[in-house]
Ligand code: SF4
């Protein structure tokens with residue numbers, strides 16, 4: 618997910634559509650209100666009985682509250698597991714096809730908002 622300091626990182630300049638499309642949900646034990654948790658609880662909504670999601674992504678095609686205007690995750694070190702597990706490249710080094718689809722969606726969204 619959003620960017621690392623690596624010129625070959627496809628996340629750079631992507632616009633992080635992954636953070637603006639999915640409902641970003643995860644097990645509630647990752648919240649910092651639980652022992653060993655790390656995701657800021659204040660930035661989340663409860664999804665009973667045992668899950669939570671990032672604010673802004675409750676219904677999908679929203680925008681994660683932690684996505685900065687610079688396109689970077691503002692809680693990168695504390696992002697939930699679902700964000701850590703979404704690969705921008707596959708094992709063979711190719712760009713994740715989901716990223717390609719998401720970028721197309723994001724470009725359409727931007728074009729619509731500008732017309
Ligand atoms: S859509 Fe893919 S390339 Fe873009 S920020 Fe997300 S993981 Fe990175």
Ligand code: SF4
Nearest residue numbers: 636681683684690700
């Ligand atoms: S927590 Fe960070 S990486 Fe995860 S969806 Fe939000 S902005 Fe993206």
